Amino acid sequence: MTSLPSVRITYCTQCQWLLRAGWMAQELLSTFGADLREVVLVPGTGGVFTVTCDGHLVWDRKRDGGFPDAAKLKQLVRDVIDPERDLGHADRKGDRP
Structure with missing residues (x-):
């Protein structure tokens, strides 16, 4: 049994990006x-805004x-967890690897 992937979003509290x-x-x-196993919000400082998926920095x-816009972020996460998955309207022609 494989474990589900985790997404971690680290955001700057000073910039109020919660x-x-x-x-x-x-x-x-x-x-x-x-x-997904979880999506975790992690407070940070210094203008940080990063998204990782199972340890891979995606943004x-x-x-x-x-x-990123929402569609781009979904594509980047999809590319880590299930590259063959079709995101329907969130997939734009030419954006797939």
Whole structure:
């Protein structure tokens, strides 16, 4: 039996990005539901906003230049947990690896 993947969203409390982190968590849970073990919100400081999935850094605000839109984040998480999964309207032609 394989364990389900975990997503970790670290957000800056100084920048007050809790609502953004919560919204991203909600989007991921709405899409992947029971296919995720958990989505964890982790408070941080210094302008941090990162998303990891099973230890893989899928988004870093500083590295990637801002925040992902929900569809892009879903694609990045999908690429880690189930690359063959079709996300329907959240998949844009040419975005799949």
